[in-house]
Amino acid sequence: MATHKLLLLPGDGIGTEVMAEVKRVVDWLDRRGLASFAIEEDLVGGAAYDSCGQPISEEAMAKAFAADAILLGAVGGPKWANVPYEARPEAGLLRLRKDLQLFANLRPAVCYPALADASSLKRELVEGLDVLIVRELTGGVYFGEPKTITNLLDGQKRAVDTQVYESYEIERIARVAFELARTRRNKVVSTEKHNVMKTGVLWKEVVSTVHGADYADVTLEHQLADSCGMQLVRAPKQFDVIVTDNLFGDILSDVAAMLTGSLGMLPSASLGAVEEISGKRRALYEPVHGAAPDIAGKGLANPIAMVGSLAMALRYSFGQIEAADRVEAAIAAVLAAGFRTNDIYSEGMTRVGTSGMGDALLAEL
Amino acid sequence: MATHKLLLLPGDGIGTEVMAEVKRVVDWLDRRGLASFAIEEDLVGGAAYDSCGQPISEEAMAKAFAADAILLGAVGGPKWANVPYEARPEAGLLRLRKDLQLFANLRPAVCYPALADASSLKRELVEGLDVLIVRELTGGVYFGEPKTITNLLDGQKRAVDTQVYESYEIERIARVAFELARTRRNKVVSTEKHNVMKTGVLWKEVVSTVHGADYADVTLEHQLADSCGMQLVRAPKQFDVIVTDNLFGDILSDVAAMLTGSLGMLPSASLGAVEEISGKRRALYEPVHGAAPDIAGKGLANPIAMVGSLAMALRYSFGQIEAADRVEAAIAAVLAAGFRTNDIYSEGMTRVGTSGMGDALLAEL
Numbered sequence A, B: 001m002a003t004h005k006l007l008l009l010p011g012d013g014i015g016t017e018v019m020a021e022v023k024r025v026v027d028w029l030d031r032r033g034l035a036s037f038a039i040e041e042d043l044v045g046g047a048a049y050d051s052c053g054q055p056i057s058e059e060a061m062a063k064a065f066a067a068d069a070i071l072l073g074a075v076g077g078p079k080w081a082n083v084p085y086e087a088r089p090e091a092g093l094l095r096l097r098k099d100l101q102l103f104a105n106l107r108p109a110v111c112y113p114a115l116a117d118a119s120s121l122k123r124e125l126v127e128g129l130d131v132l133i134v135r136e137l138t139g140g141v142y143f144g145e146p147k148t149i150t151n152l153l154d155g156q157k158r159a160v161d162t163q164v165y166e167s168y169e170i171e172r173i174a175r176v177a178f179e180l181a182r183t184r185r186n187k188v189v190s191t192e193k194h195n196v197m198k199t200g201v202l203w204k205e206v207v208s209t210v211h212g213a214d215y216a217d218v219t220l221e222h223q224l225a226d227s228c229g230m231q232l233v234r235a236p237k238q239f240d241v242i243v244t245d246n247l248f249g250d251i252l253s254d255v256a257a258m259l260t261g262s263l264g265m266l267p268s269a270s271l272g273a274v275e276e277i278s279g280k281r282r283a284l285y286e287p288v289h290g291a292a293p294d295i296a297g298k299g300l301a302n303p304i305a306m307v308g309s310l311a312m313a314l315r316y317s318f319g320q321i322e323a324a325d326r327v328e329a330a331i332a333a334v335l336a337a338g339f340r341t342n343d344i345y346s347e348g349m350t351r352v353g354t355s356g357m358g359d360a361l362l363a364e365l
């Protein structure tokens, strides 16, 4: 069996707690001979800053380039509110995304039947919900230059951010969205603000062109970002795949995640291009949730999004379909058995903490 | 009684339909001697483009500068999908906002008790909801330069939008938010992406400084825009006033509006600075909803947001408190009596169209 190079970057806050549970699952898979890993671990975010003054070290970057897949916990927290902008925890994550060219961020928002009651929305609106947000992750306002703060006269300052998109960046993410839609319900909603932004004009134009040329069999609809946000709350089941830019994707995927009532449940994948010769693609897997400083260190975090991220890595990076199925079945089983961390708790269920949920998962594996 | 100069700009789509009902209310107030208006009317958006090739004519702009208040319906629609970018319908509205320096956009999201069941959210999450979004309206990515699309080699294009904020722009909108919070529940949430954007860094810094200097009695919390979007769905009643930039305000106010289950119900005010000598401030009032091309021309649109916008004008621009109360009481009364347009319909209520709702309102006045 091939040995897979897996890099673990627990990061900050609850990132370390949920990663601890993933390690137990990885150990279990290894012991059972279901998958074989060469595991490296390193720091990212505030933890890396505290250790080396940078939100990710050059060694960690080298390990990231060498890895077959990366699992990342979460970065950030109030402890680092005053570090220089370039060294803030998030810069470590952003560098990984950019330098590894992980342009396609897949964020599923799936409502588990057992959890429909935990949603803010009425049950009938979210039951069976299965939306996939495909977010562009290496461009837009996150990385465009200039990005500056300038001192003006009399204490005034002027801040500038720049959103830049070139056709090829939009085309490649559109292709990912259309390909994925074909494996699902064959519908793509493309979201931008073409009525206000030139990047929105180009976005809409390129998505339409790619659609007309190669994916006319997929249903395509354009929605303005404000109206998409509204539709996500009004009638989320109208969506199959949503493709959007880095910034809108950030906000809309959080709104979509919240609809499912299972924020601590949702994994994500950030993928690079398929390399010509090896057929491989770089990949980083992380929960949609953040470092959650308010509950960090208390053993309360839900590890399922992180464990689900491992399952995605098994499936998409390692081709270990059996192991991926096994892990996902264990997740479904613990939910069916009524185990709930705080974020998904509802009356009558069995309340557990992070390691309690880990125990339950291992028992089901 | 002073005569108030009111400019009506019905615009496109359902804009003209809902404005027709406002005119009936205005006539009624005039006839009863409750308020006295000098009314002008002109075109904006696609309607203006069709008539003069520009989304707002110079005459209409002159009337806007001369008016005490402007009521605007809505702009846009698929008919104008292919007009040049500078002449698209939205450009008329954006020019009004910018040239009149209407920097403070107030968007209340109020859940009327009679309508709580129309919300996508569970009743207990939205019953009594009263959030005010204070959106910066003359800066940010809407107006920053460069804003371009450039042709590159081999058919590729490069699009650029620029988000710019100077301290004074953030300071003045923060003051509006804090002042309004003092008349409400004394709490402001300021929303940006300081972990990714320099304008977010400056936004957070200026809001904190203004708070510390002059509004320490108001509770201030900072939330990242993605997490604010999530919190709006998770627990919207935590919010009193949300202050945010032009683009985040666009999306978050649509999400917030949707929560109330009454999108066709919500008015908004866009205000300029108070002028030193006259004590006046320029103002434009418009519904939060758009031109809704899908239902335009069918007599189905809900005119309440537009009539509510007139009430806001009476209150905030004309100081006609009695008339404003009268109009708002009529709105509450028709809802209590069970009249519902499609957008807010629920079982057992009396379904009416645009003019039917207008009839009901006039009957209650």
Ligand SMILES: CC(C)[C@H](C(=O)O)[C@@H](O)C(=O)O
Pocket (backbone or CB within 6 Å): A075, A076, A090, A093, A250, B195, B196, B226
């Ligand atoms: C941590 C932060 C930089 C990040 C982002 O804004 O992309 C996060 O919100 C996310 O969605 O992954």
Ligand SMILES: CC(C)[C@H](C(=O)O)[C@@H](O)C(=O)O
Pocket (backbone or CB within 6 Å): A195, A196, A226, B075, B076, B090, B093, B250
């Ligand atoms: C019509 C459009 C330009 C406008 C905006 O984006 O500001 C609208 O969505 C709004 O929120 O008033």
